[in-house]
Amino acid sequence: MENLLNIFIKSIFVENMVFAYFLGMCSYLAVSKTVKTSFGLGVAVVFVQVITLPLNFLMEKYLLKPGALVWLSQSFADVDLSFLTFILFIAVIASLVQLVEMVIEKFSPALYASLGIFLPLIAVNCAILGGSLFMSEREYANVAEASVFGLGSGFGWMLAIVAMAAIREKIKYSQVPTPLRGLGIAFVITGLMGIAFMGFMGINL
């Protein structure tokens, strides 16, 4: 239990997807104009992350690792399918994103319209594939750990985008040099936030 809590806290603050690894920046920068939209996208990312990570964990354990196919038949003991990792992970992610897209379109057309092209782009949100790759790299022991890591990293991403949106809503009222307005200042702010979050690095619970 303590271990799970550790993974959760660590993946939100210490190893924040945006500030520590700079993953998922595209949608982070483009959608963070209002708090409401970014909250919607954040929830979608958490949702996709929580489902894909355990699923990819099982995929890796029972399909991809060297000798993972033993459960089918002993003769597969020396089959190594790990070169298929990328394509299988991305296939799982893409099909789930398509599912989320259909659900949002049906139940919240307003959110669907405001997310625009960035909803299908969750599939290519590096935070999601990055999460799966980190999961396989760090060798989490079981499905529970993988799910908690998914929840934590999703929340961390949501925290980053909502904080950014809040800052950008406020910055409308300040005197930013005209050519720097919008995207330019967003980059600089993210850089500064990244420096701040570097303070969390190295903390161990």
Next chain:
Amino acid sequence: MFSKKNLKLVTDPINKNNPITVQVLGICSALAVTVKLEPAIVMALSVTVVTGLSNFVISLLRNTIPKRIRIIVQLVVIATLVIIVDQFLKAYSFDVSKQLSVFVGLIITNCIVMGRLEAFAMANKPLPSLLDGIGNGLGYGAILVIVAFFRELFGSGTILDIKVIPQAFYEAGYMNNGFFILPPMALIIIGIIIWLQRGKYKELIED
């Protein structure tokens, strides 16, 4: 083939419609591979190949892809191309491929590829799509190379691993700025590039 309209497809993304500074696509890898100039150049070329060819292939298939499953079809095409690029790099330039390792794989999730497929290739003929892909790859590469140039120059005092800051400077007390090696600096440099670009092209300024 090289009519004015087609040429514009290639040059626009390098200039006024840059994928990173204007369209906000493909930023993750921009940060990750720009500590040194050489991997940045290889990365830029790989992305150009993948965007160009995937745009071409998807444009050929565009009328046969059902709308509901288009993301999966697109990703399969992209992933296949990335695996080809990866194998090619491993065969002909193993050292750089080792340096880039994960990031070649992450081209799959580089939003610039997918973004151009959705925004251009799904609605245009194969040849313009190919050119659009190449143009956007080059525009992306240009930013990558500029950022990497400054980060390597100030961060390690070298360019393409050749020392450019004379030893006498170090003896006089000059020090490499370690801050340039850290990721936040890449963001700030891109911010400055955007500042300069929008100072030049007033029509890009946001309110």
